[in-house]
Amino acid sequence: MKLSRIAYLIAICCVAVGLHPDVTTSAGKPDINQQIESTVSRVRKAKTEDMKSNAAQHLIDLTDNRDNSDVTNETINSVISLLDMPDDAVRVWVAAALGNFGPRAKAAVPKLLTILADIECKNLDFSSASTIPVALGRMGVTPPPRNCQQH
Numbered sequence: 001m002k003l004s005r006i007a008y009l010i011a012i013c014c015v016a017v018g019l020h021p022d023v024t025t026s027a028g029k030p031d032i033n034q035q036i037e038s039t040v041s042r043v044r045k046a047k048t049e050d051m052k053s054n055a056a057q058h059l060i061d062l063t064d065n066r067d068n069s070d071v072t073n074e075t076i077n078s079v080i081s082l083l084d085m086p087d088d089a090v091r092v093w094v095a096a097a098l099g100n101f102g103p104r105a106k107a108a109v110p111k112l113l114t115i116l117a118d119i120e121c122k123n124l125d126f127s128s129a130s131t132i133p134v135a136l137g138r139m140g141v142t143p144p145p146r147n148c149q150q151h
Helices: 002-018 032-045 049-063 073-084 088-119 131-138
Strands: none
Touching: 032 049, 032 073, 049 088, 073 088, 088 131
16 A cells, blocks of 8 residues: 555656646646746846856756757747856856757857857867857858967
8 A cells, every 4th residue: 555655656756747837838748948048037037157167057957869859949939048158167058959950040159159269279178169069060151260370
């Protein structure tokens, strides 16, 4: 009998999570747009750079290895807006998520190219300089050649 009570409690939890208005549609399926918008909001509201980066990393969990055709252009534009944040650790994750949207995220190309030109020649251990060219390629844009001056 213990097992059936545990199964019952698990079922109740699953139903409760499935009915939460922030993460479901009327059909009870998770709504990716609400999840992404919530994550964008968490990135913006985070107090520290580490918290912002950790929240932005969640965008990859939401967009990687899935069909993103149900993500709206409005939601993609919300993700693109995060590129305006000065923290490059956030832009690493944002660029990767935008690459997961493929050609639908081409509106981000000018911002990505500007960021890449600014960051590509800095010797940083972790930067968007390695992520942006991959994201551009997934969008169908050939990344520009590296343009660093040798001193």
